[in-house]
Amino acid sequence: MCYGYWKAKVHEEPACFDLFFRKNPFHGEFTVFAGLEDCLRFVQNFRFSKSDIDYLRSILPTSSEDEFFEYLQSLDCSNIRIHAPPEGSVVFPKVPLITVEGPLAIAQLLETTFLNLVNYASLVATNAARFRQVSGEKIELLEFGLRRAQGPNGGLTASKYCYVGGFDATSNLLAGKLFGIPVKGTQAHSFVTAFSSAKDLKIRQIKHASEDKMVDIFELSRAKVDYLFDNMNWGASKEEVSEGELAAFCAYAIAFPTTFLALIDTYDVLRSGVINFCAVSLALYDIGYHALGVRIDSGDLSYQSKELRSRFRQVSKLHEDLAWFENVKIVASNDIDEDTITSLNEQQHDITSFGVGTHLVTCRKQPALGCVYKLVAVSGQAKIKLSQEVAKISIPGRKKCYRIYSKVGHNIIDLMMLHDEDEPQVDKQILCRHPFEESKRAYAIPAKVERLDLCFWADGELQQKLPTLQEIRKHVKSSINLLRPDHRRMLNPTPYKVSVSEKLYQFLHDHWLQHAPIGLLY
Amino acid sequence: MCYGYWKAKVHEEPACFDLFFRKNPFHGEFTVFAGLEDCLRFVQNFRFSKSDIDYLRSILPTSSEDEFFEYLQSLDCSNIRIHAPPEGSVVFPKVPLITVEGPLAIAQLLETTFLNLVNYASLVATNAARFRQVSGEKIELLEFGLRRAQGPNGGLTASKYCYVGGFDATSNLLAGKLFGIPVKGTQAHSFVTAFSSAKDLKIRQIKHASEDKMVDIFELSRAKVDYLFDNMNWGASKEEVSEGELAAFCAYAIAFPTTFLALIDTYDVLRSGVINFCAVSLALYDIGYHALGVRIDSGDLSYQSKELRSRFRQVSKLHEDLAWFENVKIVASNDIDEDTITSLNEQQHDITSFGVGTHLVTCRKQPALGCVYKLVAVSGQAKIKLSQEVAKISIPGRKKCYRIYSKVGHNIIDLMMLHDEDEPQVDKQILCRHPFEESKRAYAIPAKVERLDLCFWADGELQQKLPTLQEIRKHVKSSINLLRPDHRRMLNPTPYKVSVSEKLYQFLHDHWLQHAPIGLLY
The missing domain is CATH 3.20.140.10 (nicotinate phosphoribosyltransferase)
Structure with a gap:
């Protein structure tokens, strides 16, 4: 032309x-x-x-x-x-x-x-911006869309403009590096399944937050599992709690004691994941750290979030110092779109953060x-x-x-x-x-x-x-x-x-x- | 992790x-x-x-x-x-x-x-590949998706892999340059509307293909419009034929005498566009050039393609040298998807090429x-x-x-x-x-x-x-x-x-x- x-x-x-x-x-x-x-x-x-x-x-x-x-x-x-x-x-x-x-x-x-x-x-x-509208101001919105975008640059464009539209952070590290967008992510299922049992956990020592001593977090967490079963009804038997998952959470906690956020749906959210999370979090608390929360990536997100919040509330009542535990984060992901959030809102979910990928960056609607x-x-x-x-x-x-x-x-x-x-x-x-x-x-x-x-x-x-x-x-x-x-x-x-x-x-x-x-x- | x-x-x-x-x-x-x-x-x-x-x-x-x-x-x-x-x-x-x-x-x-x-x-x-399947092997498939892709690199990825999947060419020049993909495109409506009347056409001379002489293509084309009205029934009056459109087509033919392809739906496909296209094509043929065809970008694509093919057939019968005219290209664009093509097939359309953008690169389905x-x-x-x-x-x-x-x-x-x-x-x-x-x-x-x-x-x-x-x-x-x-x-x-x-x-x-x-x- x-x-x-x-x-x-x-x-x-x-x-x-x-x-x-x-x-x-x-x-x-x-x-x-x-x-x-x-x-x-x-x-x-x-x-x-x-x-x-x-x-x-x-x-x-x-x-x-x-x-x-x-x-x-x-x-x-x-x-x-x-x-x-x-x-x-x-x-x-x-x-x-x-x-x-x-x-x-x-x-x-x-x-x-x-x-x-x-x-x-x-x-x-x-x-x-629409995800922000439907979620409300208080919800944390995390963009997890890189793997579904049109190539690496498509992903960068998506991360940049999702942030502009009202998301709080991205899991795209290059977008963080290039545009200064806050980056956030959690562990994947592969991290959890990489540990099959206690013996896969080669390192168990973690430094106390304020004291100059090392603690075996796995032993401590295992004791916390016992404590949790002794003091609360989990609707599950101790045998259902995955030892591999506990090992994986400990490995993650050793790496990130100040920002511990666990993916809890690899085995069973309510019969294993949440128990292991609470155990490791209580262990971390004993040595001076506050856990951040959990992520769920499957199943009935509303039901699970309410059950989780109820468990966290019960844990918070186990000791007067544990009041903060009631409000740990619940991150939900898994094919979230506008309509899912509307429906979760109607069910009065207890989720604090949404991780959104496919529907956000591909604009499926x-x-x-x-x-x-x-x-x-x-x-x-x-x-x-x-x-x-x-x-x-x-x-x-x-x-x-x-x-x-x-x-x-x-x-x-x-x-x-x-x-x-x-x-x-x-x-x-x-x-x-x-x-x-x-x-x-x-x-x-x-x-x-x-x-x-x-x-x-x-x-x-x-x-x-x-x-x-x-x-x-x-x-x-x-x-x-x-x-x-x-x-x-x-x-x-x-x-x-x-x-x-x-x-x-x-x-x-x-x-x-x-x-x-x-x-x-x- | x-x-x-x-x-x-x-x-x-x-x-x-x-x-x-x-x-x-x-x-x-x-x-x-x-x-x-x-x-x-x-x-x-x-x-x-x-x-x-x-x-x-x-x-x-x-x-x-x-x-x-x-x-x-x-x-x-x-x-x-x-x-x-x-x-x-x-x-x-x-x-x-x-x-x-x-x-x-x-x-x-x-x-x-x-x-x-x-x-x-x-x-x-x-x-x-699915567009190729539904279109058949004989149809030319053109990828026109850059403007709907996830940024410039998303567009490049799209052009590259649409070609891999069976498209013949792209309108993305950078994809042509970087990957060696054939590039094809036509004029846009803006080119056509840029010319309001004969006086907007400052240059009218075009070189004869084989002889060393210059010809006023606008005068020649205008004479061809008269000739077409004298020898065929167009179901329209000569007053409906846009002079600005004729000027635009002449400008385009002067630039691309060997690859003349005109967008004919700016005013009215059957009452103006096709008549101007035929006139300029006949003028081009007089001086040694074969026009390529037309593009339609709105309306009932099947009906129009059949009407166009019928007009081209009639023109081809005006003179024994014009047999080729029956088979000039008809490129169709405008929100084409798999289902549109299936429906056009059922209607036995006369389209030779599809230009596909949005539905192809965004994979809307x-x-x-x-x-x-x-x-x-x-x-x-x-x-x-x-x-x-x-x-x-x-x-x-x-x-x-x-x-x-x-x-x-x-x-x-x-x-x-x-x-x-x-x-x-x-x-x-x-x-x-x-x-x-x-x-x-x-x-x-x-x-x-x-x-x-x-x-x-x-x-x-x-x-x-x-x-x-x-x-x-x-x-x-x-x-x-x-x-x-x-x-x-x-x-x-x-x-x-x-x-x-x-x-x-x-x-x-x-x-x-x-x-x-x-x-x-x-």
Whole structure:
């Protein structure tokens, strides 16, 4: 296409493209905008390398002219201007996420990269934000998705934008290293099954937390198993408690005495795992350490979490110093999705942390956002992309976008206007029209007006200091919290209104009629 | 976990892990194994960098010992052995895709990377192979998925393994450059809408293919529109034919006279697009060029393809030299999935090429394969991962895996055996047992026996010459073709049998009973 523009000598014509989506994902009514920094970094470093040019020369028809390749080699993004809302903002259908202005050919060349960088980042950040919504603020959310992502880099993108969307930590160490995201993980079943019996535990000594002495944690833990059976009813016999599992937990506790978190479902959660966990935790406590908690990865997570909490409560009552034991962590994993969490909530689970993998990073509920990149103006002429489906018609021309807030502080409507219109005024009534449906109109009296399309790139330079990942993450949270609860609820949320000004409405409909051919009936 | 193993001094214990999946994806009964070369390249270059170690030191508890980090720094994969079937083989549930033997800690460290590299590669290659199955051999399949992939690298992985699975080309230029995959693409709607009328077409001259003269292609094409209306009934009036579209097609033809392929649905496929395409193609033909065809990206693809083919046939009859016109390409895109193609087949469409994006790369029908990596032996002891769900129980011990073929040449069963058993003999009856269901047994008389687990990595070196991408792609095709048609059909395929030898059956069940605790009923 770039060669086509160049041959037609329209490659330098001033053009404007809008990047937007048409429908919020996951049956929701909001989307988290992410991927902007990646786009800006791409623009900053946009260059065809010598080997790129050689490759393009090898695949384009032999008739392609040398001057074109010289042109490509000279390209950079110094003539491009990029407007967008801040990364992490809540965004809605039809309103541009990114507006690119500049020479037609260069602006066109950015299409696929921008779509690639924004589509998945926004999708997975939105997915993460929805997991946060449904889980509530108090739950710890851990991203465990690397093994299900589209290759190593797909995994990195997932970890980064899940954190942005509201997850607390990742098990992806490279994401931790590169982006400073907190990393958390537990042991796997293989660690537990690696120990079959006491004799597989070669090292048993652990240093006391405050005293200069070594203790045999396995002997101590074994004594604690006896103590637990003597003082509590576990609904199981001592023979059912796996010695291999106890050995594995001791090995793990020796390595991580301050952060002991055990996977307890390798044999039987309630008849073995929890007993061994409690035993090792009591042993650790004797020598000055607090255990963190347990992870369960199979079975009825709600039932188990409540049974576990009840066991922990009973243990906490065994001694006055053990009050903290009631609140140790219960991490649940195993194919967790939004609906699982909703169902667990209804059952009043006692889980403190969810480890989420597959459904989070693959966005199983809807694995693509469907952003598009449409030409809205070229050479000063507004362009419209028509379609038989009204929802697919693009809104022509370079626009200004505003978010209007109510007195209560919620944003109530997004408004697109022609580029040369006056901006909406606080306390001044303004007519907001549905872009396509003539009868849908509303007056808004803004308590606050926020410009959405901020300039991020112009004159070959970044125009704003880019926020850190932490700051973007905070912005996601506050941006979602500004939404009315009915827009952000999980089931049948109210659609958020996206509108155009009266002038833009007329402009859009004039263009529509002008370009839609009148069919001839025979 | 690695620190846990190291502290327990079990890190050097000889271990064996199996990487396998439990269920074929997409309601199918086969899976294409992909990602092996990526795993082997990772193993070849496995090293902790100085900055990795620094990072790990910063996140592990301060009590972690210096010697551990020295140990990490010394690690490589020279003591690892890797067995696997050749990349591109058809594979089935429970049979190991990769077996890793070596020191417990290192073999464990490979888990997440191997799962990441095999899971998505195999999933998307399988998806691509299914698109090929449902489309038939004659259809051209184009991968257009970059904009919906998990970031740029997710897109590269997708392009690579879609090609392996049977796609013909990609629109991802970097995948073309890096992997030598053929690249193909067409124009986008923005190219078409960039031209509003004749006056936007600044350049109109095109060189004659064989004569040294320049021709005004726009004038010639406009004359061809008149000619087409004079000689055929288009069911439309000449006023409905978009002049901007004609200008855009001319611009594209000037750039690509030898490979002219036009997107014809910007205005109206049958009342404008096809007429402009035919006009420009006839103009091109007058000056010595053959047009390639059209792309449609909306509407009723089957109906349109048949109408288009009928128009092309009529044009081909306008002159004896135009016989070729009947067979120009019809490329269809727009949310194509397996079911769309099945439905189009039923309607006897006239499409020659499918451009597939979202459903292909996101594997919308099932976005994760679910490979797992399970410890099956350590320190000479076989290990079993138990579960309440029988399907989740792992098959313990280091195994040998064979594929048994019938006289007709189809593979009829995969057979796992204990590592020290004699291999199955041609023409010699052997009992094959379902791993879990006692009554499911079958005798096989192999016409051919193929060892599945070949050694790819040992003694710090590759043990096989790795195939090229083209060779892997061919292997996928022949491997699928060896399957009985009822195993590879789309709807309700017959499950392929995966079995264990009598000895492995006994071994598995002994371990199972030995490790499954007997509950005590109160």
